Amino acid sequence: MRIHLDKRIIGLGGLVLLLSAPAATASSLENLARSLAKMRGEVETLQTQLDLEKEKHTSKMSSLNSQLADLSVEERRQKLSIEKLQHSIDKLSEGAKKAEQSGETLKPVLLAALADYKRHIQTGFPFKMEDRIKAIDDLVNNITNHLIDPNKAVNQAWSLIEDEIRLSKExxxxxxxxxxxxxxxxxxxxxxxxxxxxxxxxxxxxxxxxxxxxxxxxxxxxxxxxxxxxxxxxxxxxxxxxxxxxxxxxxxxxx
Structure with a gap:
């Protein structure tokens, strides 16, 4: 009788195990589904962040390209300005050679070059404009009132214009x-x-x-x-x- 009862108990135990297996499987599937849903949400969030970063990058590149274009325009303007100053130096040099030590012949060439230089400062970069213009006006005044030798004035004008070119590089x-x-x-x-x-x-x-x-x-x-x-x-x-x-x-x- 005891042996028969033990077999029934063992049989019931096996039944319990068989019945609990589907329940455990269902629970695992439910957990897996929740995990997948969570992962799907995280992927969607990351995708949204990626799209936003792409938009920011595109916007930044567009802004940088625009700024690069602005800088290119300014660079061309500066090169043109320096070329004009170099032309003034060349004009002074040519005028000095043609004058052959004649002050009265050299004076109008020098005054014209200084006038160009002054206009360049008045319409150009706003760095110590008053000081730079005063230096020109003082030299013009000295030339006009015969307070300086024209040949010496050429050297001073030359120095001023070279300072202007150096200013663009510092x-x-x-x-x-x-x-x-x-x-x-x-x-x-x-x-x-x-x-x-x-x-x-x-x-x-x-x-x-x-x-x-x-x-x-x-x-x-x-x-x-x-x-x-x-x-x-x-x-x-x-x-x-x-x-x-x-x-x-x-x-x-x-x-």
Whole structure:
């Protein structure tokens, strides 16, 4: 009797095992389905992020291409400006040779070259304009009033124009008075060749010089923290004599 009962118990145990197997399988499938749904959601999220990054990249490349076009236009403008200055130097050299030490013959050639040079400054890069124009006016005054020998004046004019060409190749920090919000303000400026000019005020405001539609220049303050930090990094680097490398800056050429 006991043996027969044990067999029944064993049989029931096997039945329990057989009955529980489908339930376990169903639970595993349910868990797998949940895992797949979760993974599908994560994939969709990642795909959305990827699409957004692609859009950002496309937008950034478009912006960079636009800025590159602006820089190319400015580069051509600077090259033309330098060519004009070089032409002025050549004209002075030719005039000096033709004059053959004759001051009165040389004077009109020299005054014409200085007039061209002055117009170049008045319509060009807004770096210490008053000082540069004053240097020309002083030389013109000395020539006109016979206070300087014309041949010596040629050398001075030559030096001024060569300084202008060198100015287009130099980067550095200077001080300059600029019109800002209706007032004359002394600021620190970071000059990058004769293309970009950024400034910082004594009360830690930052800005840049931008060419207006009429060709004149205006000074604008930047109003966001990111651009202020970019300009600050530029000043810090120039103060440390770091004049080469990668700098991300606000674009004054952008309309």
């Amino acid at each position: 980067n550095g920090i200077y001080q300059q008075t600029i019109p800002l919000n209706g007032e004359k303000v002394l600021v620190d400026i970071a000059k990058l060749g004769t293309v970009f000019l950024f400034f910082q005020t004594r009360d830690n405001q930052s800005g840049m010089a931008r060419r207006a539609e009429d060709g004149s220049w205006k000074y604008e303050l930047v109003d966001n923290t990111a651009d202020m930090e970019r300009i600050k990094n530029l000043f810090d680097s120039l103060k440390k004599q770091i004049r080469q490398g990668y700098f991300e800056l606000p674009n004054p050429l952008r309309k």
